[in-house]
Amino acid sequence: MIIVSAKKQLPGFSLDATWRAGREITVLFGPSGSGKTMLLRLIAGLDQPDEGRVVIAGRVLFDEATNLKPEQRRVGFVFQDYALFPWLTVKENILFGIPKRDRPKRAEWMQILETTFQIHELLHKHPAQLSGGEAQRVALVRALAPKPELLLLDEPFSAVHGQLRAELRSFIKDIQQQWNIPVILVTHDLTEAHLIGDRLVRLEAGLVTYQGPVDGLVKKHSSELLAAY
Amino acid sequence: MSHTLSISTLLLTMVMATWFAPAQVSAGESVTVAVATNFHRPMREIVTAFEKQTGNSVRLISGSTGKLYAQIFQGAPFHIFFAADVKRPALLESEDLIKAGTLFTYATGSLVLWSPDETLNLDDGLAVSLNESVQHFAVANPKTAPYGAAAMQALDVAGLTEKVKSKLIFGESVAQAVMFARSGNAQLAILPASSIVGAGGKSIALSSGYQPIIQQAVVLKDAPKSAGELVSFLSSDSARAVLRKYGYGVPQ
Amino acid sequence: MNWQPLWLSFELALVTMLLLLLIATPIAYFLAFTRMRGRGLMEAVFALPLVLPPTVLGYFVLVSIGSRSIVGQWYHELLGTSFAFSFEGMVLASILYSLPFAVQPMQNAFEALDKRLIEASRTLGLNVWQSFFRVLLPGARVGVITGAVLSFAHTVGEFGVVLMVGGSIPGETRVASIAIYEHVENLEYAEANAMALVLLAFSFIVLSVVYHYNRRLSRLGTL
Numbered sequence: 001m002i003i004v005s006a007k008k009q010l011p012g013f014s015l016d017a018t019w020r021a022g023r024e025i026t027v028l029f030g031p032s033g034s035g036k037t038m039l040l041r042l043i044a045g046l047d048q049p050d051e052g053r054v055v056i057a058g059r060v061l062f063d064e065a066t067n068l069k070p071e072q073r074r075v076g077f078v079f080q081d082y083a084l085f086p087w088l089t090v091k092e093n094i095l096f097g098i099p100k101r102d103r104p105k106r107a108e109w110m111q112i113l114e115t116t117f118q119i120h121e122l123l124h125k126h127p128a129q130l131s132g133g134e135a136q137r138v139a140l141v142r143a144l145a146p147k148p149e150l151l152l153l154d155e156p157f158s159a160v161h162g163q164l165r166a167e168l169r170s171f172i173k174d175i176q177q178q179w180n181i182p183v184i185l186v187t188h189d190l191t192e193a194h195l196i197g198d199r200l201v202r203l204e205a206g207l208v209t210y211q212g213p214v215d216g217l218v219k220k221h222s223s224e225l226l227a228a229y
Numbered sequence: 230m231s232h233t234l235s236i237s238t239l240l241l242t243m244v245m246a247t248w249f250a251p252a253q254v255s256a257g258e259s260v261t262v263a264v265a266t267n268f269h270r271p272m273r274e275i276v277t278a279f280e281k282q283t284g285n286s287v288r289l290i291s292g293s294t295g296k297l298y299a300q301i302f303q304g305a306p307f308h309i310f311f312a313a314d315v316k317r318p319a320l321l322e323s324e325d326l327i328k329a330g331t332l333f334t335y336a337t338g339s340l341v342l343w344s345p346d347e348t349l350n351l352d353d354g355l356a357v358s359l360n361e362s363v364q365h366f367a368v369a370n371p372k373t374a375p376y377g378a379a380a381m382q383a384l385d386v387a388g389l390t391e392k393v394k395s396k397l398i399f400g401e402s403v404a405q406a407v408m409f410a411r412s413g414n415a416q417l418a419i420l421p422a423s424s425i426v427g428a429g430g431k432s433i434a435l436s437s438g439y440q441p442i443i444q445q446a447v448v449l450k451d452a453p454k455s456a457g458e459l460v461s462f463l464s465s466d467s468a469r470a471v472l473r474k475y476g477y478g479v480p481q
Numbered sequence: 482m483n484w485q486p487l488w489l490s491f492e493l494a495l496v497t498m499l500l501l502l503l504i505a506t507p508i509a510y511f512l513a514f515t516r517m518r519g520r521g522l523m524e525a526v527f528a529l530p531l532v533l534p535p536t537v538l539g540y541f542v543l544v545s546i547g548s549r550s551i552v553g554q555w556y557h558e559l560l561g562t563s564f565a566f567s568f569e570g571m572v573l574a575s576i577l578y579s580l581p582f583a584v585q586p587m588q589n590a591f592e593a594l595d596k597r598l599i600e601a602s603r604t605l606g607l608n609v610w611q612s613f614f615r616v617l618l619p620g621a622r623v624g625v626i627t628g629a630v631l632s633f634a635h636t637v638g639e640f641g642v643v644l645m646v647g648g649s650i651p652g653e654t655r656v657a658s659i660a661i662y663e664h665v666e667n668l669e670y671a672e673a674n675a676m677a678l679v680l681l682a683f684s685f686i687v688l689s690v691v692y693h694y695n696r697r698l699s700r701l702g703t704l
Contacts, residue, residue: 046600070603077604083597087619087698096615097605146606240499261650270667290649291663299540304548305566305648404666411668428668 002026002150002182006042006052015039015049015206021184025176027197027214028186034203036186037080040152043184044077045070056149056182076143076151080158082135084127090138091123097146109145133164137171144175151175153185157192169196259286260456261306265294265313267338267376267403267421268444271475272311278471279462285455293402295373301326301449308452309459311335311444314375318445331448335463337478338442340379341422343432345413351433355387358396358417366396367415369406376403379439380419386438422476434476441478482675485652486660490680493568493643493656494636497575501583501632504576506625509587510613531581539645542574546646566648571656574646575639579632586631590624591617623695630691637684 005018015035028036041047043054045061045068054062056075061068084093094113098105114120119137127135136156143151153172160168173196176183187193193200194214202210210216264272269291276287290297290307298317301307302324312318321327342351351357358366369377377399384390398414400406403421410418411428421442425432448456462468469479512524530538546553546564556564564570598620602612618625640658647654649663657680664673 044600044604046603069608070600071606071608073604074606075604077601079597079601081597083595083601085598085601085616085620087622096602097607142605240495266666269663273667288651290651290655291666292644292649296645300543300566300645300648302547302549303543303565304553304563306563306650307648407668408665 001057002184003053003055004039004043006039006049006054008038008042008047008049008052010035010038010206013206017203017206017208019201019208019211021182021199021201023180023182024198025172025183025185025196026199026201027193028184028201028203029190029193029197030188030203032188035206036188036203037154039203040077040154040184040186043150044075044152045073046077059149074146074149076146076148078136078139078143078151078153078156080154080156082127082139084130084135084139084142086127088126089123090119090125090127090130093127093138094119094142094145096142113141132159133168136160136168140171140175144179144181148181151181151183153183155186155188157187157189165192172196259288260308260453260459261288261290262309262311262459263290263292263297263301263305263307264311265297265444266291267313267423268311268336268477270426271423271471271477274471275463275468276459278467279459282462283455283458285458287459293373294375306451307449308456309446309448311446313338313442313444315443315445318447321447321449327447327449328452331460333446333460334443334480335446336444336472336480338376338379338444339422339476339478340376340383340419340435340439341425341432341476342435343410343418343420343425343428343430344416345410345430346416347429347431349416349431351431354433354435355384355389355419355438358389358393363416364396365398365409365415365417366393367398367400367406367409367418367420369403369420370399370401373401374403375442376421377406379442382440383419383435383438426475444477482672482679483660486655486657487676487679487683489568489653489655490637490657491683493571493575493639494633496572497579497636498583498629498633500572500576501579502625502629505580505583505587505628505632506618508580509584509591509628510617512584512588513591527584528581530578535578535639535641536645538578539574539642542570542577542642542646546570546573565646566650566654568647568653571643571647571654574642575636578639578642579635582631582635583628586624586627587621588624590621590627593624594620623698626691626695626698630688634684634688637680 001023002021006015008015013035015038017035017039028039030036038047042049042052043061048067049062051064052062060066061073085096088096095106095109098109113123119134119141122130122134122138127138130138156168156172157165169192172183172185175181185196197214200210200212200214201208262272262276273289276289279285280287294313294317297310298312298320301310301321310318310321318332322332342355342357344351349357357363368380371377371381381390384393398409400409403424406418407420407424409415410420419435422434448460472479508527512520512527543565544550546556548554548557548563548565553564594617598616599612602616607615638658640662643654643656644659647656649655649659657676661673661676661680664670664676
């Protein structure tokens with residue numbers, strides 16, 4: 001249901017990637033500098049490919065005739081450093097994507113926040129007062145509030161370790177299932193890719209070298225990969 | 230959001246307050262007089278007497294002759310211009326900016342040698358500047374102030390210019406030269422006689438060595454009738470007394 | 482003591498500050514985000530009032546809006562009064578004079594703001610305009626306030642420019658800085674000191690309040 005095809009000439013390397021994803025968790029995997037984050041940005045509309053096509057559930061976000069602005073794409077984005085608005089409270093951050101006039105929707109979200117996401121106690125704090133794990137959850141919930149059609153996560157595991165990783169993993173999985181929303185996440189950590197992903201797209205130097213079920217990759221090149229990573 | 234609201238309200242209140250703040254009584258039939266800085270104090274006394282006697286109101290603006298001229302040239306709303314020289318009034322006349330026939334000499338200025346130190350002996354006149362105790366010698370800038378030019382003239386005639394050159398400090402205007410001297414930063418100064426009235430210190434008049442400074446005035450176009458009345462008032466006894474008090478020569 | 486010059490200074494500074502907020506913000510935005518090649522040149526142009534001697538700037542403004550200029554004549558035809566030697570003329574001169582003091586802090590704050598915050602805002606559904614008002618301005622709040630305060634303070638202290646353009650007309654263009662200078666010229670040191678002290682005290686209070694507020698804001702992570 002998600003089709004991405006992008007060519008972009010960048011200083012240092014060329015990106016030329018074509019791949020698909022379904023209503024599942026897709027992991028964009030590869031070493032740093034392979035173009036993974038750039039692909040996320042192209043999907044969200046924060047950068048533009050030189051040529052290509054981005055389609056979600058039949059809706060064209062980008063092709064020769066179309067280039068939707070980020071605010072029109074209905075794509076949620078969780079940045080690597082969360083990009084929470086420091087002068088707003090957690091509650092204001094989360095409700096940021098819902099227009100102020102839309103009171104029913106805002107009320108609905110407040111309800112969900114109270115019950116579902118375990119951030120009830122955080123609502124009146126400011127981002128500076130949050131731990132890394134808490135900030136990440138807030139960033140995730142904020143991205144979900146406008147009910148996007150696709151959720152993008154840029155290196156969500158990079159700042160998280162140990163027990164928190166497991167919690168984050170199940171958090172993301174729960175979200176994907178409960179909301180039935182496609183998720184694309186970027187990581188260079190193979191173990192995490194294996195643990196969380198349903199589908200894997202591997203990028204190397206701007207080219208897709210594998211796409212398919214996560215198990216497929218591990219089975220095919222297990223020893224080689226485990227040695228490299 | 231509430232922050233923005235309260236700040237906006239505060240700003241709006243401030244703007245409204247200034248709008249309704251004590252406004253100046255509108256000009257009406259008042260005369261606006263632009264006067265060279267050195268003549269400001271005597272002019273103020275004359276104007277006060279004039280207002281009392283005739284009931285007219287006068288707005289007084291002082292500045293350097295050059296600047297006032299430039300402003301008049303650009304349309305400044307002045308009615309009478311009292312310059313510190315003859316050059317600027319003549320220019321205004323040639324540029325057809327004055328009421329015909331209103332150019333006149335209102336005073337002649339003279340110089341004094343002045344020291345903030347009362348105990349200093351000035352009997353030797355300008356030669357006192359050669360003393361070691363005199364480190365700085367203040368005059369107004371000869372390029373922009375007629376009194377500065379006259380001061381330099383006097384020094385030339387006395388043959389002292391080269392010798393005291395290193396001690397000379399130039400005030401941008403007469404007022405600044407006065408400030409240098411009165412603050413004690415200059416131990417000696419050549420100043421207009423009017424500028425030291427009431428200032429204490431020690432002074433002697435310099436009666437020779439320079440062209441007397443002829444100060445002329447013009448009445449500008451669009452001036453109200455009361456402007457003419459003020460000009461006439463200058464010939465009155467009380468006005469002349471003020472001129473003399475400030476060390477100006479009175480024209481015949 | 483004559484309070485009029487003080488009122489005038491306050492009025493002039495306030496009006497200049499408010500107008501500068503409107504004018505400097507788009508300029509700062511443009512300079513911060515443009516990728517045009519002549520950007521350095523443009524920044525230099527907007528910084529010119531910093532290096533021009535005030536009387537020179539004042540003189541150029543006077544020539545540009547005086548009774549002999551096209552602008553001055555057009556203004557007179559339209560409104561019946563002269564542009565130079567009026568409060569409005571002083572406002573124009575002050576805007577030019579204090580422009581760099583408004584633009585630079587804002588530009589710096591805009592540039593220093595994490596671009597990702599604006600990108601996050603876009604992905605959350607806000608367009609460029611909405612992101613400007615809800616992310617860029619609040620995020621750069623300290624810079625905007627600093628720009629406003631500096632232009633206010635700078636205008637209060639203005640002398641050469643307003644003297645040239647305003648003509649020191651009592652009640653209309655004789656602001657406090659000029660009035661103080663004239664007191665000194667007339668050897669009225671007591672009056673000069675009194676007025677200067679009031680001006681100083683007022684400016685000091687305004688500045689401390691604003692800088693204190695700014696400090697509290699920056700603890701919230703805004704620039």
